[in-house]
Amino acid sequence: MEIGERIRQVRIHKGLTQTELIKGICSNTYISKIESGKAKPSYSFIMKIAKVMEVEPEFLLNMDIKNIEPDIYRIYETYIQTGKIDSQDLALLKLHARESHSTSTLIKIYYVLISHYTKHDMEEAHQLVEQANNIISSAYTTDENEISYYFHCLSKYFYNNKNYPEALHYSGLYVDSIQHEETSVRLARAYLNLGMVRAKIDEDLELARTYTKKSLQIFEDQDFKAGIGNALAQLAIQYHQNAQYDEALETLDMLSRFSEDFNKSYYAPILAYNYGRIYQKQKKFDQAIECLQNSVEYDMNANQEEETIHAIKVLSEISIERKNWEEASEYLKKGFHLTALYKLPNAHIQLLHLRSQIYKARFDFPAYEKELQQAVQLAQEGYYSLLVKEISIELAEHYYEARAYKMAAKYYQIALLR
Template sequence: MEIGERIRQVRIHKGMTQTELIKGICSNTYISKIESGKAKPSYSFITKIAKVLEVDAEFLLDMNMKNVEPDVHRIYESYISFRKINSQDLALLKLHSKENHSNFTLIKIYYVLISYYTANDMEEAHPIVEQAKNIISPAQPTFENETSYYFHSLYKYFNTNKNYSEALFYANLHLESLQHEETSLRAAKAYLNLAQVRTKMDEDLELARLYTKKALQIFKDQDFKGGIANSLAQLAIQYHRNDLYDDALKTLDELFQFSEGFNKDYYAPILAYNYGRVYQKQKQFDQAAAYMLQSIEYDINADKEEETIHALEVLSDISIQRKNWEEADDYLKKGFRLTTLYNLPNSYIQLLHLRSQIYKARFDFPSYEKELQQAVQLAQKGKYSLLAKEISTELAEHYNEVRAYKMAAKYYQIALLC
C-alpha cells in the first residue's frame, strides 16, 4: 500500500476531511496529490501529518508491513483482556482487513474490528461485517479459540441489530466452536446467548429453557453470580411466555432471594416488571399494576426513562381490559412519546396493536383494521417475525368473521410466511 493511500485510509478512519488534516501544514491541492500517489511527501511532512492523525511516523512509512502477524496477535490478545484499543492499532487492523493474510490472521483482525465497532459505531460496523462474511467462510478449517471469538462478535452484531435469524446462526456456531469447553464459563455464556435468541424467535420455548438451565447449572457450579442471576431472569421470562406461571413465580422468588446478596438495586426493576407480567397474565390486575408502577419508579430513579416503555405497554393493556379508556389513552400517549424520543420501533408496533383494541371495543372496525395493517407492515419491515405472525393472525381471523375472505386469506398467508 502506497503511503498516500495509507494517509487517506487513516484520515477517513479518523473521520477527518483533507482540510482538517492539513490545516497549517499544506494546501488541499498538495494533500490530494499525495493521497492519489501523484506526489511523494517529505519526512518532515509525514511527521506533521502523523501527529495530527495520532499515529507514529514509522507507521505511515512502513508501507509493506510484511510481518504484521505479531502486531495483530498483540492487539488481539490485548483487546480480549482489556476491551480497549488505541487509534493507531485500530487503524492498522482496518488497513490490513483487505490484505492477503492467512485465515488465522484475518479472523483475529475481524474479531477485534467487529467487536469494537458494534460497541462504538454501528454504521462503521456494517461494511466491516459484510466484508468479513465475503472473505471468511464459516466452513473454512481454522483455529478453535480464534473462531469462537469471531463467531461471538458476529452474534453480538446481529443481535444488536435485531436480526435474530442471523444472530441465531452465529450463536449456534459460537457454541459449536466451544465443544471442548462444555463446562466452561464461556460455554455457559454461549448457552445463555443461544437461549436469549431462541426466546425472541420461538413460540414454544422448551428448547430455550433447556439452554438456559444448562447455563444456570454451569454458573452455579462455578459460583458465577452475574450468570446465575441473568439465567434466573431469563428462565422466568421463558416460563411466563409459555403460560407456566407457577414455575415463573418460583423462579422469580429464587432470583429475589439471590439478589438480596448480589446487585439488589440492578435486579429490583427486573423483578418488579416480571412479577407484574406474570400477574397480568393471570388477570390479577391490581397486583400487576402495582408492580409495573414500581418498575417505572425504579427506572426513573435510575435515569432510565427509555426502559419504562415496557411497563407502560403492560399498564395500557391492563387499562384496556378494564375498559378504562381514559387511563389507557394516557398510558398510550406516554408510550408513543417514548418510542419517538428513543427510536423504539418494536414498542411502537406493540402500542399500535394495543390502540387497535380500543377501536375494536368501540366497534370502530375501519380504524381497527387500519391500525393492525400498519402494525403488520412495520413488523415485517423490522423483521419482528413473532409479532408479525401474531398480529397477522388476529387480523385474518377478524376478516374471516366479517366474511372479507380475500383479506382473510391475505393475512393468513402473511402469518404462515413469518
C-alpha cells in the first residue's frame, strides 16, 4: 500500500476531513496530491499529520506486509485476553483487512474488528461482516483456534441484530469448532450461547434447555460461579417460557440460594423480576406486584432505569388482567416514555399489543385493529419473528370472527411467513 493511500485510510478511520487534517500544515491541493499518489510527503510532514491523527510516524511509513504479522498476532491475543484495543491498533487492522494476508491472519483481523464494532458501532460492524463473508469461508479448517473466535463474534453480531437464524448457524459452528475442549469453560459458554439463541427461535424450548443444562454441568464441574448463576437464570426463563412454572420456581430457588454467597446484588433484580413473572402467570397478583416493584427499585438504585421497562410491562399486564384501566394506562404511559427515551423497539411493540387489549375491552375495535396492525408492521421491520406470529394470529382471528375474511387471510399468511 502506497503511503498516500495509507494516510487517506487512517484519516477516514479517524473521521477527519482533509481540511481538518492539514490545518496549519499545508494546502488542500498538496494533501490531495499525496493521497492520490502524485506527490511524496517529507518526513517532517508525516510527523505533523501523525500527531494530528494520534499515531506514530512509523505507523504511516511501515508498508511491509510480511513484517506486520507479529503485530496482528499481538493485537489478536491482547483482545482475547482483555476485550480492548487502542485506536492505533484498530487503524492498523482496518488498513490490513483487505490486504493479501493468509486466511488465518484475515480471520484474526476480522474477529477483532467485528467484535469491537459490534459493541461500539453496528453500522461499521455490518460493513465488516459483509467484507468478511466475501473473503473467508466458514468451511475453512485449521489446528489453530482463531476460526472458533471468528464464529463466536459472528454469532454475537447476528444475535444483537435480531437475526436469530444466522445467529443460530454461527452458534452451531462455534460449538462444533471447540468440541475437543470437552470440559472447558469456553465450551460451557458456547452451549449457553446456543441455548439462548434457540430460545429466540423455538416455541418448544426443550432443546434450548438441553444446551443450557450442558453448560450448567460444565460450569459446576469447573466451579465457575459467574457461569453457574447465568445458566440458572437462563434455565428458569426457558422453563417459564414453556409454562413449566414449578420447574421455573425450583430453578429460581436454586439461583436464590446460590446468590447468597455470590454476587447477590447482581442477581437480586433478576430474581425479583422472574419471581414476579411466574406469580403473575399463577394469578398470584399481590405477590407478583410486590416482586416487580422490588425489581424496579433495584434497577433504579443501580441507575439502570432502562431495565425497569421489563417490570413496567408486566405491571401493565397485571393491571389489564384486573381491569384496572386507569392504573394500566399510567404504567403504559411510563413504558412508552422509556421505550422512546432508550430506543427499545421490542418493548415498544409489546406495549402496543398491551394497549390494544384495553381498546378491545372497551369495544373500540377500530383502535384495537389499528394498534395491532402497527405492532405487526414494526415487528416485521425489526425481524421479531415470534412477535410477528403471535400478534398476526390474534389479528387474523379477530378479523375472522368479524367475517372480514380477506383481512383474516392476510394476517394468517403473515403469521405463516414470519
